[in-house]
Amino acid sequence: SKTAYIRTKPHLNIGTMGHVDHGKTTLTAAITKVLSERGTGSSTQYVSFDRIDRAPEEAQRGITINIAHVEYETDTRHYAHVDMPGHADYIKNMVTGAAQLDGAILVVSALDGIMPQTAEHVLLARQVGVDHIVVALNKADAGDEELTDLVELEVRELLSAHGYGGDSVPVVRVSGLKALEGDPRWAAAIEALLDAVDTYVPMPERYVDAPFLLSVENVLTITGRGTVVTGAVERGQVRIGDRVEVLGAETETVVTGLETFGKPMESAQAGDNVALLLRGVPRDAVRRGHVVAEPGSVSPSRRFTAQVYVLSTKEGGRSTPIATGYRPQFYLRTADVVGDVDLGDAAVARPGDTVTMTVELGRDMPLETGLGFAIREGGRTVGAGTVTEVR
Ligand code: GDP
Numbered sequence: 219s220k221t222a223y224i225r226t227k228p229h230l231n232i233g234t235m236g237h238v239d240h241g242k243t244t245l246t247a248a249i250t251k252v253l254s255e256r257g258t259g260s261s262t263q264y265v266s267f268d269r270i271d272r273a274p275e276e277a278q279r280g281i282t283i284n285i286a287h288v289e290y291e292t293d294t295r296h297y298a299h300v301d302m303p304g305h306a307d308y309i310k311n312m313v314t315g316a317a318q319l320d321g322a323i324l325v326v327s328a329l330d331g332i333m334p335q336t337a338e339h340v341l342l343a344r345q346v347g348v349d350h351i352v353v354a355l356n357k358a359d360a361g362d363e364e365l366t367d368l369v370e371l372e373v374r375e376l377l378s379a380h381g382y383g384g385d386s387v388p389v390v391r392v393s394g395l396k397a398l399e400g401d402p403r404w405a406a407a408i409e410a411l412l413d414a415v416d417t418y419v420p421m422p423e424r425y426v427d428a429p430f431l432l433s434v435e436n437v438l439t440i441t442g443r444g445t446v447v448t449g450a451v452e453r454g455q456v457r458i459g460d461r462v463e464v465l466g467a468e469t470e471t472v473v474t475g476l477e478t479f480g481k482p483m484e485s486a487q488a489g490d491n492v493a494l495l496l497r498g499v500p501r502d503a504v505r506r507g508h509v510v511a512e513p514g515s516v517s518p519s520r521r522f523t524a525q526v527y528v529l530s531t532k533e534g535g536r537s538t539p540i541a542t543g544y545r546p547q548f549y550l551r552t553a554d555v556v557g558d559v560d561l562g563d564a565a566v567a568r569p570g571d572t573v574t575m576t577v578e579l580g581r582d583m584p585l586e587t588g589l590g591f592a593i594r595e596g597g598r599t600v601g602a603g604t605v606t607e608v609r
Protein backbone atom coordinates (compact mmCIF):
# COMPACT_ATOMS: atom_id res chain seq x y z
CA SER A 219 0.00 0.00 0.00
CA LYS A 220 0.98 3.62 -0.40
CA THR A 221 3.00 5.48 2.21
CA ALA A 222 0.95 8.01 4.11
CA TYR A 223 1.79 11.70 3.98
CA ILE A 224 3.23 12.73 7.30
CA ARG A 225 3.28 16.41 8.03
CA THR A 226 6.69 17.03 9.53
CA LYS A 227 7.41 20.46 8.05
CA PRO A 228 5.42 23.56 7.20
CA HIS A 229 3.97 23.39 3.68
CA LEU A 230 4.18 26.23 1.17
CA ASN A 231 3.00 26.67 -2.41
CA ILE A 232 5.42 28.25 -4.80
CA GLY A 233 5.97 28.33 -8.53
CA THR A 234 8.14 29.49 -11.36
CA MET A 235 7.09 32.48 -13.43
CA GLY A 236 8.75 34.30 -16.30
CA HIS A 237 9.02 34.68 -20.03
CA VAL A 238 8.77 31.62 -22.25
CA ASP A 239 12.11 29.84 -22.84
CA HIS A 240 13.88 31.59 -19.97
CA GLY A 241 14.24 28.18 -18.33
CA LYS A 242 11.36 27.71 -15.88
CA THR A 243 10.83 24.03 -16.57
CA THR A 244 14.56 23.25 -16.67
CA LEU A 245 14.98 25.00 -13.32
CA THR A 246 12.03 23.14 -11.81
CA ALA A 247 13.55 19.80 -12.85
CA ALA A 248 16.98 20.94 -11.57
CA ILE A 249 15.58 21.81 -8.14
CA THR A 250 14.12 18.33 -7.73
CA LYS A 251 17.36 16.78 -8.97
CA VAL A 252 19.59 18.70 -6.59
CA LEU A 253 17.33 18.01 -3.61
CA SER A 254 16.92 14.33 -4.49
CA GLU A 255 20.70 13.95 -4.43
CA ARG A 256 21.15 15.36 -0.96
CA GLY A 257 21.58 11.86 0.39
CA THR A 258 20.00 10.31 3.44
CA GLY A 259 17.12 12.24 4.81
CA SER A 260 16.11 13.60 1.43
CA SER A 261 12.55 12.70 0.58
CA THR A 262 12.51 14.58 -2.72
CA GLN A 263 12.03 12.58 -5.89
CA TYR A 264 13.66 13.78 -9.07
CA VAL A 265 11.11 14.82 -11.70
CA SER A 266 12.51 15.03 -15.21
CA PHE A 267 11.98 17.93 -17.63
CA ASP A 268 9.76 15.79 -19.84
CA ARG A 269 7.50 14.75 -17.00
CA ILE A 270 6.99 18.38 -16.02
CA ASP A 271 6.58 19.70 -19.53
CA ARG A 272 4.18 16.98 -20.60
CA ALA A 273 1.81 17.31 -17.68
CA PRO A 274 -1.53 16.01 -18.85
CA GLU A 275 -3.86 18.59 -20.27
CA GLU A 276 -7.34 18.55 -18.88
CA ALA A 277 -10.02 20.19 -20.94
CA GLN A 278 -13.22 21.00 -19.11
CA ARG A 279 -15.93 23.41 -20.09
CA GLY A 280 -13.64 24.78 -22.73
CA ILE A 281 -10.83 25.74 -20.37
CA THR A 282 -7.62 23.90 -20.83
CA ILE A 283 -5.87 23.52 -17.55
CA ASN A 284 -2.19 23.05 -18.00
CA ILE A 285 -0.36 23.04 -14.78
CA ALA A 286 2.35 20.75 -13.44
CA HIS A 287 2.73 20.26 -9.71
CA VAL A 288 5.93 18.84 -8.28
CA GLU A 289 6.78 18.48 -4.62
CA TYR A 290 10.07 18.75 -2.79
CA GLU A 291 11.46 19.24 0.64
CA THR A 292 14.25 21.44 1.96
CA ASP A 293 15.64 21.11 5.48
CA THR A 294 12.92 23.29 6.88
CA ARG A 295 9.95 23.11 4.53
CA HIS A 296 7.77 21.02 2.24
CA TYR A 297 6.95 22.75 -1.05
CA ALA A 298 4.39 22.20 -3.76
CA HIS A 299 5.76 23.88 -6.85
CA VAL A 300 3.80 24.73 -9.98
CA ASP A 301 5.22 25.19 -13.44
CA MET A 302 3.13 26.21 -16.39
CA PRO A 303 4.01 25.95 -20.04
CA GLY A 304 2.53 29.07 -21.59
CA HIS A 305 1.63 32.62 -20.78
CA ALA A 306 -2.11 31.96 -21.03
CA ASP A 307 -1.74 29.21 -18.41
CA TYR A 308 -0.31 31.75 -15.97
CA ILE A 309 -3.26 34.02 -16.46
CA LYS A 310 -5.75 31.21 -15.94
CA ASN A 311 -4.07 29.52 -13.03
CA MET A 312 -2.59 32.44 -11.14
CA VAL A 313 -5.39 34.90 -11.45
CA THR A 314 -8.10 32.36 -10.80
CA GLY A 315 -6.28 31.17 -7.73
CA ALA A 316 -5.76 27.62 -8.97
CA ALA A 317 -2.08 28.21 -8.36
CA GLN A 318 -2.32 29.60 -4.85
CA LEU A 319 1.20 30.93 -4.64
CA ASP A 320 2.67 31.86 -1.28
CA GLY A 321 5.77 33.01 -3.12
CA ALA A 322 7.26 32.84 -6.59
CA ILE A 323 10.56 32.26 -8.31
CA LEU A 324 10.84 34.74 -11.16
CA VAL A 325 13.05 33.17 -13.82
CA VAL A 326 14.89 35.68 -15.99
CA SER A 327 17.38 34.64 -18.62
CA ALA A 328 20.67 36.44 -18.06
CA LEU A 329 21.10 36.38 -21.84
CA ASP A 330 17.82 38.07 -22.70
CA GLY A 331 16.87 40.17 -19.70
CA ILE A 332 13.35 41.38 -19.06
CA MET A 333 10.89 40.36 -21.77
CA PRO A 334 7.16 41.17 -22.03
CA GLN A 335 5.96 38.12 -20.10
CA THR A 336 8.50 38.79 -17.35
CA ALA A 337 6.83 42.13 -16.69
CA GLU A 338 3.32 40.73 -17.10
CA HIS A 339 3.90 37.97 -14.58
CA VAL A 340 5.24 40.45 -12.03
CA LEU A 341 2.14 42.57 -12.53
CA LEU A 342 -0.04 39.48 -12.26
CA ALA A 343 1.72 38.34 -9.10
CA ARG A 344 1.05 41.73 -7.51
CA GLN A 345 -2.60 41.61 -8.53
CA VAL A 346 -3.21 38.17 -7.05
CA GLY A 347 -1.43 38.95 -3.81
CA VAL A 348 1.89 37.14 -4.19
CA ASP A 349 3.90 39.21 -1.74
CA HIS A 350 7.33 37.63 -2.10
CA ILE A 351 9.39 37.02 -5.20
CA VAL A 352 12.87 35.51 -5.42
CA VAL A 353 14.74 35.97 -8.69
CA ALA A 354 16.58 33.19 -10.49
CA LEU A 355 18.91 34.83 -12.99
CA ASN A 356 19.11 31.77 -15.18
CA LYS A 357 21.48 30.72 -17.97
CA ALA A 358 24.28 32.33 -15.97
CA ASP A 359 26.56 29.63 -17.41
CA ALA A 360 26.26 31.22 -20.84
CA GLY A 361 26.02 34.86 -19.83
CA ASP A 362 28.65 37.53 -19.83
CA GLU A 363 29.22 38.90 -16.31
CA GLU A 364 28.78 42.58 -17.11
CA LEU A 365 25.64 41.96 -19.09
CA THR A 366 24.28 39.83 -16.26
CA ASP A 367 24.95 42.72 -13.83
CA LEU A 368 22.87 44.95 -16.06
CA VAL A 369 20.06 42.42 -16.24
CA GLU A 370 20.09 42.19 -12.45
CA LEU A 371 19.73 45.97 -12.13
CA GLU A 372 16.91 45.97 -14.63
CA VAL A 373 15.05 43.21 -12.76
CA ARG A 374 15.45 44.99 -9.42
CA GLU A 375 14.00 48.14 -10.99
CA LEU A 376 11.07 46.24 -12.43
CA LEU A 377 10.32 44.71 -9.04
CA SER A 378 10.57 48.05 -7.27
CA ALA A 379 8.19 49.57 -9.81
CA HIS A 380 5.61 46.99 -8.73
CA GLY A 381 6.16 47.44 -5.02
CA TYR A 382 8.38 44.43 -4.41
CA GLY A 383 11.30 46.29 -2.84
CA GLY A 384 13.73 45.42 -5.60
CA ASP A 385 16.77 46.34 -3.51
CA SER A 386 16.12 43.62 -0.97
CA VAL A 387 14.78 40.88 -3.23
CA PRO A 388 17.24 37.98 -3.43
CA VAL A 389 18.68 37.58 -6.94
CA VAL A 390 20.56 34.33 -7.41
CA ARG A 391 22.57 33.49 -10.51
CA VAL A 392 21.83 29.96 -11.56
CA SER A 393 22.06 27.54 -14.43
CA GLY A 394 19.19 25.12 -14.41
CA LEU A 395 20.69 23.35 -17.37
CA LYS A 396 24.17 22.82 -15.87
CA ALA A 397 22.70 21.79 -12.52
CA LEU A 398 20.56 19.26 -14.34
CA GLU A 399 23.70 17.96 -16.03
CA GLY A 400 25.24 17.40 -12.59
CA ASP A 401 27.76 20.25 -12.54
CA PRO A 402 28.61 20.75 -8.81
CA ARG A 403 29.15 24.51 -9.11
CA TRP A 404 25.70 25.02 -10.51
CA ALA A 405 24.12 22.51 -8.15
CA ALA A 406 25.45 24.76 -5.37
CA ALA A 407 23.77 27.73 -7.03
CA ILE A 408 20.44 25.87 -6.89
CA GLU A 409 21.04 25.25 -3.18
CA ALA A 410 21.63 28.99 -2.76
CA LEU A 411 18.39 29.73 -4.57
CA LEU A 412 16.49 27.33 -2.30
CA ASP A 413 18.07 28.93 0.78
CA ALA A 414 16.85 32.29 -0.48
CA VAL A 415 13.33 30.89 -0.92
CA ASP A 416 13.41 29.25 2.53
CA THR A 417 14.46 32.45 4.24
CA TYR A 418 12.88 35.20 2.14
CA VAL A 419 9.38 33.80 1.60
CA PRO A 420 7.64 33.84 4.97
CA MET A 421 5.22 31.21 6.12
CA PRO A 422 1.80 32.68 5.23
CA GLU A 423 -1.01 32.85 7.70
CA ARG A 424 -3.26 29.82 7.23
CA TYR A 425 -6.88 30.07 8.23
CA VAL A 426 -7.07 26.54 9.59
CA ASP A 427 -9.79 27.37 12.10
CA ALA A 428 -12.18 28.79 9.48
CA PRO A 429 -14.86 26.57 7.86
CA PHE A 430 -13.43 24.30 5.17
CA LEU A 431 -13.42 25.58 1.57
CA LEU A 432 -11.82 24.22 -1.60
CA SER A 433 -12.39 25.47 -5.12
CA VAL A 434 -12.36 22.57 -7.56
CA GLU A 435 -9.51 22.67 -10.03
CA ASN A 436 -9.97 19.26 -11.62
CA VAL A 437 -12.40 16.35 -11.58
CA LEU A 438 -11.35 12.74 -12.14
CA THR A 439 -12.95 9.34 -11.87
CA ILE A 440 -11.23 6.48 -10.13
CA THR A 441 -12.82 3.33 -11.49
CA GLY A 442 -14.67 1.48 -8.78
CA ARG A 443 -14.13 4.18 -6.19
CA GLY A 444 -15.97 7.22 -7.37
CA THR A 445 -15.42 10.86 -8.19
CA VAL A 446 -12.33 12.70 -7.09
CA VAL A 447 -11.92 16.46 -7.04
CA THR A 448 -8.58 18.18 -6.72
CA GLY A 449 -7.57 21.64 -5.65
CA ALA A 450 -5.89 23.69 -2.97
CA VAL A 451 -7.58 23.97 0.43
CA GLU A 452 -8.30 27.70 0.70
CA ARG A 453 -9.19 27.63 4.37
CA GLY A 454 -10.11 25.33 7.23
CA GLN A 455 -9.49 21.63 7.52
CA VAL A 456 -11.09 18.47 6.21
CA ARG A 457 -10.94 14.87 7.43
CA ILE A 458 -12.09 11.56 6.06
CA GLY A 459 -15.72 11.14 7.11
CA ASP A 460 -16.51 14.86 7.05
CA ARG A 461 -19.75 15.99 5.45
CA VAL A 462 -19.25 18.59 2.74
CA GLU A 463 -21.44 20.58 0.42
CA VAL A 464 -20.65 20.97 -3.30
CA LEU A 465 -21.77 24.43 -4.38
CA GLY A 466 -22.57 24.41 -8.06
CA ALA A 467 -23.64 20.77 -7.94
CA GLU A 468 -26.04 21.65 -5.06
CA THR A 469 -25.39 18.40 -3.29
CA GLU A 470 -24.12 17.23 0.07
CA THR A 471 -21.83 14.26 0.49
CA VAL A 472 -19.11 12.68 2.60
CA VAL A 473 -15.35 12.72 2.01
CA THR A 474 -14.32 9.08 1.84
CA GLY A 475 -10.70 9.50 0.78
CA LEU A 476 -8.02 12.13 1.02
CA GLU A 477 -4.62 12.30 -0.73
CA THR A 478 -1.82 14.73 -1.37
CA PHE A 479 0.63 14.02 -4.19
CA GLY A 480 -0.61 10.44 -4.32
CA LYS A 481 -0.11 9.83 -0.60
CA PRO A 482 -3.09 9.15 1.63
CA MET A 483 -3.65 11.55 4.50
CA GLU A 484 -6.03 11.64 7.46
CA SER A 485 -6.68 15.34 7.41
CA ALA A 486 -5.86 18.25 5.14
CA GLN A 487 -5.65 21.92 5.99
CA ALA A 488 -5.47 25.35 4.39
CA GLY A 489 -2.63 25.51 1.90
CA ASP A 490 -2.57 21.79 1.07
CA ASN A 491 -3.00 20.55 -2.49
CA VAL A 492 -5.35 17.64 -2.20
CA ALA A 493 -7.55 15.10 -3.93
CA LEU A 494 -10.89 14.41 -2.24
CA LEU A 495 -12.87 11.27 -2.95
CA LEU A 496 -16.57 12.15 -2.74
CA ARG A 497 -19.13 9.47 -1.91
CA GLY A 498 -21.86 8.87 -4.48
CA VAL A 499 -21.31 12.01 -6.54
CA PRO A 500 -21.55 11.32 -10.28
CA ARG A 501 -18.60 12.67 -12.21
CA ASP A 502 -20.79 14.79 -14.44
CA ALA A 503 -22.27 16.58 -11.46
CA VAL A 504 -19.04 18.29 -10.41
CA ARG A 505 -16.98 20.68 -12.49
CA ARG A 506 -13.99 22.93 -12.26
CA GLY A 507 -15.08 26.10 -10.49
CA HIS A 508 -17.49 24.39 -8.10
CA VAL A 509 -16.72 24.89 -4.44
CA VAL A 510 -16.53 22.14 -1.81
CA ALA A 511 -17.24 23.58 1.64
CA GLU A 512 -18.43 22.83 5.13
CA PRO A 513 -22.24 22.54 4.82
CA GLY A 514 -24.01 25.84 5.42
CA SER A 515 -20.80 27.85 5.80
CA VAL A 516 -21.20 29.90 2.62
CA SER A 517 -24.22 31.51 0.99
CA PRO A 518 -23.68 32.05 -2.72
CA SER A 519 -24.72 35.24 -4.44
CA ARG A 520 -24.24 36.84 -7.81
CA ARG A 521 -24.04 40.59 -7.26
CA PHE A 522 -20.99 42.39 -5.95
CA THR A 523 -19.14 45.66 -6.03
CA ALA A 524 -15.46 45.60 -6.87
CA GLN A 525 -12.41 47.72 -7.30
CA VAL A 526 -11.02 46.92 -10.73
CA TYR A 527 -7.83 47.80 -12.52
CA VAL A 528 -8.36 47.90 -16.27
CA LEU A 529 -5.12 46.72 -17.87
CA SER A 530 -3.41 49.22 -20.11
CA THR A 531 -2.93 48.46 -23.77
CA LYS A 532 0.80 48.03 -23.11
CA GLU A 533 0.04 45.38 -20.49
CA GLY A 534 -1.92 43.39 -23.05
CA GLY A 535 -5.27 44.94 -22.18
CA ARG A 536 -7.86 46.62 -24.36
CA SER A 537 -7.23 49.54 -26.63
CA THR A 538 -10.71 51.00 -26.08
CA PRO A 539 -12.64 51.93 -22.91
CA ILE A 540 -15.30 49.76 -21.30
CA ALA A 541 -18.78 50.99 -20.43
CA THR A 542 -21.88 49.89 -18.55
CA GLY A 543 -23.38 46.88 -20.32
CA TYR A 544 -19.99 45.29 -20.93
CA ARG A 545 -20.23 41.46 -20.53
CA PRO A 546 -16.86 39.79 -20.13
CA GLN A 547 -15.88 36.56 -18.35
CA PHE A 548 -15.04 36.74 -14.65
CA TYR A 549 -12.42 34.34 -13.35
CA LEU A 550 -13.07 33.84 -9.63
CA ARG A 551 -11.08 31.16 -7.83
CA THR A 552 -11.09 28.31 -10.35
CA ALA A 553 -14.40 29.31 -11.97
CA ASP A 554 -15.15 31.37 -15.02
CA VAL A 555 -18.54 33.00 -15.21
CA VAL A 556 -20.01 35.65 -17.47
CA GLY A 557 -20.95 38.91 -15.75
CA ASP A 558 -22.71 42.19 -16.50
CA VAL A 559 -20.75 45.31 -15.64
CA ASP A 560 -22.37 48.46 -14.29
CA LEU A 561 -20.02 51.42 -13.93
CA GLY A 562 -22.56 53.66 -12.23
CA ASP A 563 -21.70 57.34 -12.49
CA ALA A 564 -18.33 56.73 -14.08
CA ALA A 565 -19.56 56.44 -17.63
CA VAL A 566 -16.48 54.71 -18.98
CA ALA A 567 -13.24 53.14 -17.78
CA ARG A 568 -10.18 53.51 -19.96
CA PRO A 569 -7.27 51.12 -20.18
CA GLY A 570 -4.99 51.98 -17.26
CA ASP A 571 -7.87 53.23 -15.03
CA THR A 572 -8.84 51.89 -11.63
CA VAL A 573 -12.62 51.97 -11.17
CA THR A 574 -15.44 50.81 -8.93
CA MET A 575 -18.01 48.61 -10.66
CA THR A 576 -21.03 46.54 -9.79
CA VAL A 577 -21.14 43.10 -11.35
CA GLU A 578 -24.05 40.74 -11.85
CA LEU A 579 -22.78 37.23 -12.51
CA GLY A 580 -24.56 34.68 -14.67
CA ARG A 581 -24.81 32.31 -11.72
CA ASP A 582 -24.48 32.23 -7.95
CA MET A 583 -20.98 31.92 -6.53
CA PRO A 584 -19.55 31.88 -3.02
CA LEU A 585 -18.38 35.51 -2.92
CA GLU A 586 -16.67 37.41 -0.17
CA THR A 587 -14.96 40.71 0.42
CA GLY A 588 -11.32 40.58 -0.58
CA LEU A 589 -11.77 37.84 -3.18
CA GLY A 590 -9.54 38.53 -6.19
CA PHE A 591 -10.57 37.90 -9.78
CA ALA A 592 -9.57 38.50 -13.37
CA ILE A 593 -11.66 39.84 -16.20
CA ARG A 594 -11.07 38.18 -19.54
CA GLU A 595 -12.33 38.78 -23.01
CA GLY A 596 -11.52 36.91 -26.21
CA GLY A 597 -8.77 34.89 -24.54
CA ARG A 598 -6.89 37.71 -22.90
CA THR A 599 -6.90 39.40 -19.53
CA VAL A 600 -8.29 42.91 -19.61
CA GLY A 601 -8.74 43.59 -15.91
CA ALA A 602 -7.94 42.47 -12.40
CA GLY A 603 -10.01 43.26 -9.35
CA THR A 604 -11.02 42.61 -5.79
CA VAL A 605 -14.52 42.21 -4.36
CA THR A 606 -15.25 45.11 -2.00
CA GLU A 607 -18.87 44.33 -1.15
CA VAL A 608 -21.22 41.42 -1.73
CA ARG A 609 -24.72 42.71 -2.56
P1 GDP B 1 10.59 27.66 -20.10
O1 GDP B 1 9.81 27.92 -21.35
O2 GDP B 1 10.79 28.92 -19.32
O3 GDP B 1 10.04 26.55 -19.28
O4 GDP B 1 12.07 27.22 -20.57
P2 GDP B 1 12.73 25.78 -20.68
O5 GDP B 1 13.07 25.25 -19.35
O6 GDP B 1 11.88 24.94 -21.57
O7 GDP B 1 14.10 26.15 -21.39
C1 GDP B 1 14.15 26.80 -22.66
C2 GDP B 1 15.47 26.56 -23.34
O8 GDP B 1 16.52 27.16 -22.60
C3 GDP B 1 15.84 25.08 -23.46
O9 GDP B 1 16.45 24.87 -24.70
C4 GDP B 1 16.80 24.87 -22.32
O10 GDP B 1 17.71 23.83 -22.55
C5 GDP B 1 17.52 26.21 -22.27
N1 GDP B 1 18.00 26.47 -20.90
C6 GDP B 1 17.28 26.37 -19.77
N2 GDP B 1 18.05 26.67 -18.70
C7 GDP B 1 19.27 26.97 -19.17
C8 GDP B 1 20.51 27.36 -18.54
O11 GDP B 1 20.61 27.48 -17.33
N3 GDP B 1 21.56 27.59 -19.37
C9 GDP B 1 21.47 27.46 -20.72
N4 GDP B 1 22.56 27.72 -21.42
N5 GDP B 1 20.33 27.10 -21.34
C10 GDP B 1 19.25 26.85 -20.59
Ligand code: MG
Nearest residue numbers: 242243302303
Ligand atom coordinates in the same frame (compact mmCIF):
# COMPACT_ATOMS: atom_id res chain seq x y z
MG1 MG C 1 8.29 25.44 -19.54
